Amino acid sequence: MEFHVSLDGAGDLAARIYRSLRDGVRDGRLRPGDRLPPSRELARTLNVSRGTVATAYERLSAEGFLVGRVGAGTFVAPGAAAGASRVAARTMPAGGLRPRPGWDGAPRSPGPHTAARYDFQVGVPDTRLFPYDTWRRLVAAEWRQGREPVGYAGPAGHPDLRAALARYVGYARSVRAGADDVVVTSGAQQALDLVARVLLAPGDVVAVEEPGYPPAREAFESYGARVVGVPVDGDGLVVSRLPRSARLVYVTPSHQFPLGVAMSLPRRLELLAWAGAHDAAVVEDDYDSEYRFADRPLEPLHGLGGGGRVVYVGTFSKTLLPGLRLGFAVVPPSLRDAVRTARRLADGHGPVATEAALARFMDEGLLARHIRRTAKVYAERRSLLLAGLEGGGLAPYLEVVPSAAGLHVCALLRSGDGAVVRAVAARARAAGVRAETLGRYQAAPGGPAGLVLGYGAIEAADLPAGLERLAAAFRAVTPG
16 A cells, blocks of 8 residues: 655655655554655655655665665665654643543443453353354355345345344244344344434433343443433332333343343233333343243243334344344334434445345254254253352352343352452452453442353353362352
8 A cells, every 4th residue: 555645844845755754654654664665656656856755765764764675675674663652652632522421431341351261251152153164155155146236235134134034033032023124233232222323312211221231221321311220120120110201111021131030921011011101112132032941931022012112122143153243123113214214324234245144044944953053052051050050169159040041140149249259250360260240230339249150152061160260269259
């Protein structure tokens, strides 16, 4: 790529070329080893004499910024960019651009995790189980056959995928929807963002579960909403504690995140009645209920007569790969055009060939086969994890919250507070064990203390040793 040389500023042309190249080296745009154009070529590009460029090159070489190699050309000298890190570290000058309130702090949701030997990370599947060869074949076929549009596509997603998703949520989750009701998104997070964009105004009240899913809370807050945490008990969200002014209620009823309880049928009906009485929307995030290991699934909110007020959100980040960034929302007809427009304004549309490949993956029965195969793997890991929590060295410290689905379980501390759990997690981390604290999912202090343990990323063979190291951390922090 050609480096832009500016001739702006004071001094003769050679001095201006010198300053432009010197600044490029200092701030890292020109890196050690980069080859500069020959003086004749740069002179022709800048419409100056070759001698002018040669003068600038000679001065830069004399000061150690450039080095010439006979027969090879002129290059940025090793070590010439020593000041680049200092330049990059400069703070924004006074009067520079500032984000609006709410965007000027560090993000609360953590970024990608570093690897751990015994990884109980929450919210991730085992990427080693993904059928890579099959997926490559499907994606390659879409490009090879040239059936997909090479220009812009519709914001709602590939028609074949929307139809496949409507069939899938119909038979797998009892969500009655047509292809026109489905909007394909870049993961469930974009679905939440689109819903917030079309429903919320600054100052609107949004009710979320407490503890709950931090990225959802942050998505709603980013649009200026006032987010209120509502407690969760053994039946799910406590509807009687909902703020009367709530414009939107966000819930994870099939597998409450992170506690793991399922919202009971009476509580589901109560929530829908409340939403109707208060003219509120309900976002039903069904993020990992494909993996169910006990009990029969309850009817989703969307299927209980709440379709006109419920936006049903799903994702393939748990069943397939987070990196695919594929999710969807089933929206009421009254929101269909608005959500499609919001998607068009956000990023236009998703990757067409990838969406077409997923449609074929679903229509050929490959998704159902993959879920059946991986469910057996996760069921074994879940059994080992529960055995270690309920009958092993962790039983004196933790009490498991009953859960029938998903890729994680929550265990509450029998005695002690959040400080104890944080100390245990830190000691376990030093021993190569990643274990997430329940406090990470609480917006307000004083909630229950415990651990949230995922079994998607850890192999069955590693579970006993990982749990024993976690137990050792408890013994060290709470002796006697």
